[in-house]
Amino acid sequence: MTMRFGVIGTGAIGREHIKRISNKLAGGKIVAVTDVNQASAEDTLETFGLDATVYPDDKTLLADPTVDAVLVTSWGPAHEASVLAAIEAKKYVFVEKPLATTAEGCMRIVEAEIKHGKRLVQVGFMRRYDSGYVQLKEAIENKFIGEPLMIRAAHRNPEVGENYTTDMAIHDTLIHEIDVLHWLVNDDYKTVQVTYPKKSKHAHENLKDPQIVTLETEGGIVMSAEINVNCKYGYDIQCEVIGEEGVVSLPEFQSISFRKNAMFGTNVLMDWKDRFIDAYDKELQDFMDSIKLTGEPNGPTSWDGYIAAVTADAAIKAQNSGEKEQISLKEKPAFYNKQTEAVNA
């Protein structure tokens, strides 16, 4: 029962997933590829030794009856159309964030999926598969710290390029906190506000960095997320949940400790790609395993993609207004009320 994948978009992330499915995970196989850059698609056959068909576009690829599921790893603005086409073709979809670039686009996918009648889509919010976040969620659900009252998160990158703009702090960086924090506490966002501390001299001219994003949930939990993409010292993801009975925090990156040069310490990652390697593996393995087991993917849903889009829009508005902005979600369809626990987490 090998799951046969078509890949829509053979850029860097697409190739990572091709490698993962071909060489590292069990039960999947790449049988079809396409890319707007046809040469890139063709190149993957040799690079990864694939026995796969190269298609001119997503439509033709989706028409291939041997394709069970697609990976949508094209650039963001193309996601919506490919996902809708896949649902139309009744194929499973693993789509990288964003699900669509607008809240309306996400809703069109939600509606198409509901119309189809069962879940086909999983969005690539991999943090839910990270062992640290999984432990945090278990602690919260087991009432180990009582009701959660506050969260303090930090998302720090050593540095970013000149092309990184202030709004990308929301769309590319905070987007992961947006998904994982409401999932952790099983609550919905209500408001968002953005504060700009003193600017780092390492931030380029047009970038406001760091930023502090404060999210408030319907249940009253206040979450403060520091976005700090020129922190210099490392790629560091922190999350502390303060509850009525205690506090739990993400582990540090697992490094040997050393005593040297008058210091006792551990190494901090410099490259974000190393931080969630296991989570990337697990999200895709879980996508395959849960579909085989239950007929539906088990991870972040189209609705989660919609939440992320609405929240990011409000956060962008808050970046510009300096005010507390409302996050207005439509009512959650019952269709998405099933449990979404990671099978392999």
Added chain:
Amino acid sequence: MTMRFGVIGTGAIGREHIKRISNKLAGGKIVAVTDVNQASAEDTLETFGLDATVYPDDKTLLADPTVDAVLVTSWGPAHEASVLAAIEAKKYVFVEKPLATTAEGCMRIVEAEIKHGKRLVQVGFMRRYDSGYVQLKEAIENKFIGEPLMIRAAHRNPEVGENYTTDMAIHDTLIHEIDVLHWLVNDDYKTVQVTYPKKSKHAHENLKDPQIVTLETEGGIVMSAEINVNCKYGYDIQCEVIGEEGVVSLPEFQSISFRKNAMFGTNVLMDWKDRFIDAYDKELQDFMDSIKLTGEPNGPTSWDGYIAAVTADAAIKAQNSGEKEQISLKEKPAFYNKQTEAVNA
């Protein structure tokens, strides 16, 4: 050159200081005591084996020519009058917080001290003498983390009594962060805002707990201080300074580590009195040593007391308004521009 102290107020804190000067520190001696409760004052002679005169009030005590310095450890509303009287009598003063209960009262002390012509007053903000904060300040001043951009602080108590009211979160709890945070970064406060997360079930009916106080400085540093006085798990003081080149944090309380019952951990204090024992010793020793060495006390000044009062007033206003409130300090007199490093830190 023993410094001869008169003690104004022989309640719990006064007695701690009497014990400290008599049995633990070098160079001081209690020679006079007074209290509105005369019996309490008299009782200290036997309890601590003091060879001291009991006076009916602060005025008569201050008239005793053998008194070099006074400890003002009466209740807060009485501080201002005693401090002003001590300045009038040209005695050195170590006064517990608050310097005075109003900003105006603090200014009257500031003006009296300036008129006197040299510094006589030290306010009991002991955190500046804590080894952890001293290390943080050194790191900042040595530019170890570049310019500070943000601070994340937490002030957590296991629980508070029924008499602890929402405003005490500012006057009794945050007051220490107010003093130590601006000192750490050598900057002045500009605005303050208070946010109320979901209320802890452990907070009694009329208390809003936890609270998040956000302070912004003239230089743009954003400081977020969590006040959480029913956190249950311990007395925990945290402070993380995020700079352009790195981050420094207060050490955890120094405990042996243990491996037991499927856990690896350290002990967290439950009693706030144990947290700053060394700092209490050092602030008083430094008070004595710096006066002997330079003729002036070296610790937190009347001006620091004034800053604390103005900032606390604005924070109380912010508690009620929910808005960002301005912190408007008068211009700092040159008189207070000397270095205020701890001698013994």
Added chain:
Amino acid sequence: MTMRFGVIGTGAIGREHIKRISNKLAGGKIVAVTDVNQASAEDTLETFGLDATVYPDDKTLLADPTVDAVLVTSWGPAHEASVLAAIEAKKYVFVEKPLATTAEGCMRIVEAEIKHGKRLVQVGFMRRYDSGYVQLKEAIENKFIGEPLMIRAAHRNPEVGENYTTDMAIHDTLIHEIDVLHWLVNDDYKTVQVTYPKKSKHAHENLKDPQIVTLETEGGIVMSAEINVNCKYGYDIQCEVIGEEGVVSLPEFQSISFRKNAMFGTNVLMDWKDRFIDAYDKELQDFMDSIKLTGEPNGPTSWDGYIAAVTADAAIKAQNSGEKEQISLKEKPAFYNKQTEAVNA
């Protein structure tokens, strides 16, 4: 290029590997199984949904031309014969420890493999694939701590059953340290001595526990390994390498941290099976990947199995004599001098 496995021994460990290859790793497939308990072998087909042939014994299984490699996961005394038969049949072998129950048995395998002309055998010493040990080895090889002078290791289990005997502290427990420590420092053992501290009241009547095993290498490195199988608090593997310029240590198990009940801590594992999960996955994936890439397995060799057997024999002798016993290895055949880095580590 799927690697087709035959499994010799379908007990607990055999089943773990069947599950791993079938459901978690890429590039392998179980095509044949056998067990002295034929019903157990047959049962695996349904339990794991295998499309595999059940053979009456290792010989018939090895005769199946569709079998590329075998997993030897039978009980220890049967290993030698199966491994020799596999070499005879020119099949790749992944054999759980021990390679053989005697040093002579190990040498027979070494000789058979050399005669065959290329490496076929990998021994299941999984710690070399653990991320912590890999980081330690990198630190040592990069001269981060200069020349290693000493190692302090601990191998602690919460408790053991009544059937665990004093010699099992060597054969079943220390055996992993025996393999990984000489690998870490790229040195050979010279002597071994065993010391018995005060016995734990939790050790059953006939068991000496804890034990301290001191190994000395040809290069003079002194390694002290605490074997403590009734430590109660957890399954805890420690390793600290003390070098001329500094010290490096294994990370603690990666757990969220918590602040609760006057403690700040992390969780310690209680079940040894959770500690090296990733390493078990990686050793088998590396076995498959390296054979596909280079024609030879890349992990611990038959020679490593021989070293473990000789060292364990000397340690058992030392347990009984109380004296420092010699560890006399034959000269290492050039055949085994290739690099044995983990491909996937």
Added chain:
Amino acid sequence: MTMRFGVIGTGAIGREHIKRISNKLAGGKIVAVTDVNQASAEDTLETFGLDATVYPDDKTLLADPTVDAVLVTSWGPAHEASVLAAIEAKKYVFVEKPLATTAEGCMRIVEAEIKHGKRLVQVGFMRRYDSGYVQLKEAIENKFIGEPLMIRAAHRNPEVGENYTTDMAIHDTLIHEIDVLHWLVNDDYKTVQVTYPKKSKHAHENLKDPQIVTLETEGGIVMSAEINVNCKYGYDIQCEVIGEEGVVSLPEFQSISFRKNAMFGTNVLMDWKDRFIDAYDKELQDFMDSIKLTGEPNGPTSWDGYIAAVTADAAIKAQNSGEKEQISLKEKPAFYNKQTEAVNA
């Protein structure tokens, strides 16, 4: 009730204690000084502003009736005579290690003290006053880890001078572990063995470094102490006690933590003088306080000095023989069986 001290030996350590008593502790005063270098003794008067008499030798100083107690801080070979003279003169004695340079010398002091009828002597083993060791002892005595079975200690210095010889690893370095480890577990030493790992290239020609000293107690506890005086990275004192129910360890030096340059860490001390500052203060304060309170000093006794001497002698023998050497103590006089808890610890 100020305790009036005479100081016998005004070298570096003597001066540290003079400064401590004069400027930092409560209840003591230096009234007399002597040194074989009379100029040194005289110089202390001006350096520390002492109002004290300079005596030509210990005998004349001891004859001064205003002297209540003496600090013996001369060089080691002179200690015995001064201590015996002080006992003869019925003065309290705080003597730096060694109590005497031979076990016989220690016994002469023990006998003189017993003959005198009450305890007069405290030996300067300050570690018993260190907050970390005090917490370890409490944990052991509260049975928090059950019966102690093993101890792993390390005594690491960044480097030593050319004059540091192999035997000094015992007399000057291990001596502190010798005192504090038997105190921790309230047990007596039985044997000692010394092992030499690979020599560090940083050890000078005639020095064997590192060394591993293994002590076994009458109760069967095995203690392994690493002496490593060219470890380069810092001054690092470690002690881990492994018990039947768990493990407790000394805290790391209390430093702020930092995140910088791809590292997360704390600072390690480089200078041994910074490590036990608080313990030096507490031992002397306790010496004064306990004598005032009970008429006898409360800290390490002459008998502890004797234990240290006998154990060190055996360890030196073990350094040379390579064998396990017996530690043969005389029977402990009932005179020394009182509680020796630190009052101020």
